[in-house]
Amino acid sequence: QQQVKQSPQSLIVQKGGISIINCAYENTAFDYFPWYQQFPGKGPALLIAIRPDVSEKKEGRFTISFNKSAKQFSLHIMDSQPGDSATYFCAASLEGGYNKLIFGAGTRLAVHP
Amino acid sequence: DVKVTQSSRYLVKRTGEKVFLECVQDMDHENMFWYRQDPGLGLRLIYFSYDVKMKEKGDIPEGYSVSREKKERFSLILESASTNQTSMYLCAIQGTLNTEAFFGQGTRLTVV
Numbered sequence: 001q002q003q004v005k006q007s008p009q010s011l012i013v014q015k016g017g018i019s020i021i022n023c024a025y026e027n028t029a030f031d032y033f034p035w036y037q038q039f040p041g042k043g044p045a046l047l048i049a050i051r052p053d054v055s056e057k058k059e060g061r062f063t064i065s066f067n068k069s070a071k072q073f074s075l076h077i078m079d080s081q082p083g084d085s086a087t088y089f090c091a092a093s094l095e096g097g098y099n100k101l102i103f104g105a106g107t108r109l110a111v112h113p
Numbered sequence: 114d115v116k117v118t119q120s121s122r123y124l125v126k127r128t129g130e131k132v133f134l135e136c137v138q139d140m141d142h143e144n145m146f147w148y149r150q151d152p153g154l155g156l157r158l159i160y161f162s163y164d165v166k167m168k169e170k171g172d173i174p175e176g177y178s179v180s181r182e183k184k185e186r187f188s189l190i191l192e193s194a195s196t197n198q199t200s201m202y203l204c205a206i207q208g209t210l211n212t213e214a215f216f217g218q219g220t221r222l223t224v225v
Contacts, residue, residue, distance in 0.1 A: 009153065032212050043117070043203055043216030044156070089155060099144060099207050100171070101214055105155040 003027055006090050006104025013111050019077040021107045023090035028071065030092040034101070035064065035075050038087045047088070048075070080111045115140050119204050119217040126224050132191040134220050136204030143209045145187040146171075147179065150201040150219070162187055163209075194224045 005024045013019045025033075034049035050057045050064040050073065057064045063076040077084055087108050091101040120135035136145065144163050148156040148171075158171030160179040168179050176198060180188045191198055204217040 006155070034212070036214075041218070043205075043218050045216065046213045049212070093212065099209075099212050099214075100146065100158060100161055101156075101205075102158075103148075103156040105153055 003102045004090060004092050004104040006107060008107060009105065010108045011110070013077075013080045013109065015080065015082060015111055015113050017080050017111075019075075019080045019084065019109055019111070021075045021088055021090070021109070022072065023074065023104050024070075024072045025092050026071065027092070027094065029094050030102075031095050032093045032099075033064070033066065033073050034091050034093075035062075036089045036091060036103075038089065038106075040086075044089055077109075080109075082111045082113055085109055085111050115206075115215045117204055117206055117215050117217040119202075119220050121220050122218065124220060124222045126191075126194050126222065128195060128224055130191075130194045130224075132194050132222065132224075134189040134191075134202055134204075134222070136187045136189070136217055138185050138187075138206045138215075140206060140208070140215070141184065142206040142215075143184075144207040145181065146205040146207070146214070147177075147187070147189045148203045148205065149173070150203055156203065159189065191222075194222075196224050198222065199224045 035047045036044035037047040038044040061078045066073045090104040116139040146161040147159045162181040178190045202220045205214045
């Protein structure tokens with residue numbers, strides 16, 4: 001049972017463009033939605049996270065948009081750079097559930113110069 | 114700097130072998146997790162532990178067991194390795210009140 005669905009599976013963007021990755025979840029009790037970034041040969045690392053009491057969170061070039069009624073959230077990378085080329089995972093967790101994260105399938109982003 | 118150290122980066126084992134993957138943290142975090150990562154499937158939770166000697170099954174525990182005898186160390190055990198357990202294995206830690214998870218660098222296991 002896939003509780004967090006992520007799309008697209010892969011994405012190619014030109015340098016300076018906007019990268020958009022989408023996720024949808026099923027469990028309305030989820031209350032924490034992070035995005036993780038993984039470079040080849042490394043473990044994932046937290047990029048940015050949001051809670052359902054806000055609709056948007058921005059950190060530098062990275063923005064999470066959150067739509068509670070649609071049970072969807074997305075990551076926008078503005079002015080995408082070749083250094084952003086990585087695999088991105090959305091996730092969700094439930095407070096009181098030992099904080100265990102349920103991950104999406106991942107999106108492999110390639111930013112071409 | 115948070116350190117989550119996995120004992121091996123690469124492992125090659127034979128079918129039927131018993132395999133131990135070790136994870137050690139230096140953050141004194143209560144929660145520790147084992148995930149496996151496969152292309153197109155993301156990270157899937159195998160087992161987790163929220164305290165010493167405590168363990169809970171994740172989404173795909175079959176063929177695996179775990180051990181947590183000390184707070185800083187969480188071991189994943191493949192009782193009898195099979196080729197379908199060839200994968201990247203990732204250990205992660207989280208504090209009880211802190212929702213950020215910190216990952217190790219991963220162990221790429223190949224079962225031949």
